[in-house]
Amino acid sequence: MTGPEEDATPAESTPTAAPRRSGLKNPQAAVRGLGAGTLVLEVIVLLLTIAPLTVIAGDRKGPAITAVLVATVLAIVLAGSMKRDWAWTAGAVLQGLLLAGGFLHWTLAAVGVIFGLTWAYAMHVRRSILG
Template identity: 65%
Template sequence: MTGPEEDAMPAEGEAGAAPRRSGLKNPEAAVRGLGAGTLVLEAIVLLLAIQPIRILGVDLSGWQIGLVIGLAVVAALLAGCMRRRWGWGAGTALQVALLASGLVVHWSLTAIGVIFGLAWAYATYVRRSILG
């Protein structure tokens, strides 16, 4: 038994039917949301990481704190730019910059960079598998 929604949709193989690789209504928006969510979480974690680094006994200078805050701001801005073609590439560059900042500021930023680099790699994998 089929419902009225299924009768209105052309079956696969009929003229005008585009096979959907996923069951999502709007796969592009879902993938953008995944990328944006990952970057927003990264921005929050970066901002929250400043105080624990200071508690560990590291005397952060003004430019080092500014670097961490700058990375968090860039992550938040890129979350809003996921509709742009260059958004995913810029997100990847941000992950590389975070890894490099761990060499300059503190090793814990490298650990955060590895964690979010893996999350970003997974988001990119999901993007490729859903959008093709």
């Protein structure tokens, strides 16, 4: 009589090269939700920056608030476009634009850094789930 260890064939004991599954029922939808959720949080933070900018931005108040409103509209549009692959790249560009907005006021650069790092993490999760 042989034991269970001796019955294993070499094919059963070697790891297969099958792609790693994430365990999610619909990984595409999960990743889209992550991207859209990140952008919605960014929209909320951007809208909350308008009130402090009216007080501390001084003579650059108008352009800074305009930049915030443009970035907010872009983030809303991108949150609704997460089914398309280009939306992920456009989200990264949006973070870069916010970072460049630091020339108008440092708070825009701060939001750009925070959400740039958040977006980079979301893209990392997307790559690890979808491959």
